[in-house]
Amino acid sequence: MSGQRPRRGGTPGADGGRRREDHREDRRDATGRQRNRGGPDGSRPRSRSAQAPSGRRRKADPAxxxxxxxxxxxxxxxxxxNLTLPGEIRRARLDRRDAGFATELAYGALRAQGTYDAIIAACVDxxxxALDAPVLDALRLGAHQLLGMRVDPHAAVSETVALVRAEIGAGPGGFVNAVLRRLSAEDRETWMTRLAEEKSLxxxxxxxxxxxxxxxxxxxxxMKQALRLDGRSGELEAAxxxxNAAPVVHLVDLPAAGExxxxxxLAAxxxxxxxxxxxxxxRGGDVGRLPGVREGELRVQDIGSQWIARAVAGSFTPETVDPDVAGEHWLDLCAGPGGKAALLAALAAEQDAALVANEPSAHRAELVRQALAPIRTDAWTVREGDGRTIGEDPAVAxxxxxxxxxxxxxxxxxxxGLGALxxxxxxxxxxxxxxxxxxxxLQEELLDAAADVLAPGGLLAYVTCSPHVAETVVQVEDLLRRRPDLRLLDAHDAxxxxxxxxxxxxxxxxPPREAGGETSTNSRTVQLWPHVHGTDAMFFALLLRPTQSD
Ligand SMILES: C[S@@+](CC[C@H](N)C(=O)[O-])C[C@H]1O[C@@H](n2cnc3c(N)ncnc32)[C@H](O)[C@@H]1O
Structure with a gap:
């Protein structure tokens, strides 16, 4: 690392890394700085930024x-x-506040990585x-504290340097100190303007x-293309x-999984x-403390997923006005890890239907079994296999x-997964x-396999957690071309x-959709958006295989 030098001359940093907006009076609560308990004799703590580098703390702040x-x-x-963080929080035994800080820091640094990398690149030569990967990760964390969180700049720099000294070494600590001081000389907006000018954007x-x-x-x-097709051209920046905003936690009750x-x-x-x-x-923090969550009867699930799963279970075909689904056979072709399958199975159990939840990955199929475990076992089966060959399964045949x-x-x-960023x-x-x-x-092949095992009068729901038109409207239009026996229903109704x-x-x-009229594919399919519906950006199309008499 000793060969890594911050860029010199003309780079920011001449003012010693102070930001225009200084929040030094705040402590970790708002700024991320560890609570400063003063000296052992109760005296006022010494300002860390005034200390010589050799005297600085080498212990990393746990969060x-x-x-x-x-x-x-x-x-x-x-x-x-999202899978790594909870284990690390537990391992470090962080309290709720520190866990929140660690989450915001890790998620924020990762979300904005491309932007922070562009800024860091402007500060090194x-x-x-060519930087060691751990050093670059530490710089990203420093950048997010300085440009994306209300962390006191001195704390952001000195705590990141302490982390680097403890975890990587003293040499890199000096380098990170110098780079972060340059970076902290401008606020985010100024950096954006400067980089846009430099890159002639x-x-x-x-x-x-x-x-x-x-x-x-x-x-x-x-996203621009998907928004345009959805009549939302003016909403790109909002989308x-x-x-970049954390989603709120939505809970789903699993009917038929108990009380x-x-x-x-709600009482909690x-x-x-x-x-x-x-x-x-x-919005109350640790969801695990709510009754039923640990038992798996109350689950965290995006509201869009719940909405679509209920729509799939609740719609009835135009051939019948009877919403009674007793005796029906349902299939979730791509079920892992089992979020929608759990709600579908619970609804199937309520209505005396039976669900087959298919998943090719053994690990994810196990997650599906766990997700379905609280639900009456005669309402569901898990099948482990490739959805593209489901028609060859003797039971399905x-x-x-x-x-x-x-x-x-x-x-x-x-x-x-561009809808779940x-x-x-x-x-x-x-x-x-x-x-x-x-x-x-793969999507095309799965749709074909599903269409092959769809009963006359049956409903086929196509869902993606992506608004990319190649995965959404284009897939549906291609399917309708390949399978003229299918008819597109209006998923809004469902x-x-x-x-x-x-x-x-x-x-x-x-807003009115721009392309096509009332009967066009995009007007009969649903595209959900985080900035509009508060859901992931899920796409939902519903197709019917009419009965022969139809
Ligand atoms: C978007 S996820 C499904 C999410 C799930 N419905 C839920 O709500 O939890 C897609 C799933 O398809 C599975 N998959 C991948 N290839 C597949 C294939 N050939 N056949 C069936 N499923 C497949 C993946 O393993 C993954 O679990």
């Missing part, structure tokens, strides 16, 4: 160390931050990939918006900003969802010959446009049928 470990796991092991261009809202420009382009638990959660501070019955919003096939099929397809902070930088080619072929009045109003309230 920052947790965030650092998460960033290391993501960049070194390709780990998922070599390409970022056209204001409002995909690259400019990508830099300002921390999205790769190909993702900005994809990008929503990806309804929502009442207990959750609020009923204004979109959907059987759902609640919880038998169902097709005796009953015509499944009455309801959900294809919640593997996709780019607020939940998976590293995902936007990990995904590549090239991933689309493989995923869209969702409205299970919505609260406010939910129905929200679904209706969208």
């Amino acid at each position: 920052r160390l947790v965030a650092f470990r998460v960033l290391r796991a993501v960049s070194r092991d390709d780990a998922y931050a 070599r390409p970022l990939d 056209e204001p409002g261009s995909d690259e400019d918006l990508g830099l300002r809202h921390a999205h790769p420009s190909w993702v900005v382009r994809a 990008l900003a929503a990806d 309804p638990r929502l009442a207990g959660a 501070g959750a609020e009923p969802s204004d979109l959907l019955e059987g759902a609640a919003v919880f 038998d169902l097709v010959s005796t009953h015509g096939g499944f009455d309801r099929i959900l294809v919640d397809a593997p996709c780019t 607020r939940r998976r902070p590293e995902a936007r930088w990990r995904r590549r446009p090239a991933d689309l080619a493989e995923l869209t072929v 969702m409205t049928a299970v919505s609260s009045p406010q939910g129905a109003e929200l679904l209706r309230s969208g």
Whole structure:
């Protein structure tokens, strides 16, 4: 590391790293600084920034160390931050406040990684990939404290340097100190303007918006296209900003998994969802303390997922006005880890239908079994296998010959996940446009396999957690071309049928769609958005295989 030098001359830092807005009076509560308890004799603590580097603390602040470990796991092991973070918080025994700080630090640094890397690159004299990876991760954490959180700049620099000294070494500590001081000389907005000028970015261009809202420009382009098709061209910045805000926690009650638990959660501070019955919003912190959560009867689930699962279970075909689904056969073709399958199985149990939850990955199939465990076992089966060959399964072939096939099929397809960027902070930088080619072929094959085992009069729901048109409307149009025996229903109706009045109003309230008329694919499919519906950006299409007499 000794060879790494911050860039000199003309770079920011001449004022010693002070920000215009100084929050030094705040402590960790608001700023992330560890609570300063004063000297052992009760005297006022010595200002750390005034200490000589050799006298500075070498012990890392536990919350920052947790965030650092998460960033290391993501960049070194390709780990998922949302799966790594809880274990690291437990291991460090962080209290609630420190856990919140570690979460905001890790998630914020990962979400804005591309933007912070561009700023860090302007502060060092070599390409970022020439830096040691742990040092770059520490710089990203320092950058987020300085530019994305209300952390006192002195604390941000000195605590990050202490972390580097403790975890990497004294030499890198000096380097990180110098880089962060340069970086802290400007606020985020000034950095944005400066970088946009240096890179000659056209204001409002995909690259400019990508830099300002921390999205790769190909993702900005994809969202722009999806928003335009949805009649929301003017909402791009709102949509990008929503990806950078933490989602609120939604709870789902699993009917038929025992006594309804929502009442207990409501008594403990959750609020009923204004979109959907059987759902609640919880803003009270540790969700594990709510009754029923540890037992698996009350679960955390995005409200969009719940809404769509209920719509799939609750819609009935135009051939019948009888919503009674007793005896129906349902299939969740891509079920892992089992979020929607659990709600579907619970609804199936209530209505005497039976669900097959299919998942090819053994580990994820096990998660599906666990997710379904609280529900009456005669209402569901887990099948472990490739959804593309489901028709070759003897039990399924038998169902097709005796009953015509499944009455309801959900294809919640593997996709780019661009609709869940607020939940998976590293995902936007990990995904590549090239991933689309493989995923869209898989989606197509899964849809064909599902259509082959759909009973006459049956419903096929196609869902993605992505607004990318290649995975959404284009897939549906291609399917309708390949399978003229299918008819596209209006998915708004299916969702409205299970919505609260406010939910129905929200679904209706969208702007007029730009492309096509009332019968066009995009007007009959639902695209949810975080900035509009407070859900992940999920897509939902509902198709019917009419009966022969139809
Ligand atoms: C978007 S996730 C489904 C999420 C799930 N419905 C839920 O609500 O929890 C897609 C799932 O498809 C699975 N998958 C991948 N390839 C598949 C295939 N060939 N057949 C069926 N499922 C597949 C993945 O393992 C993953 O679990």
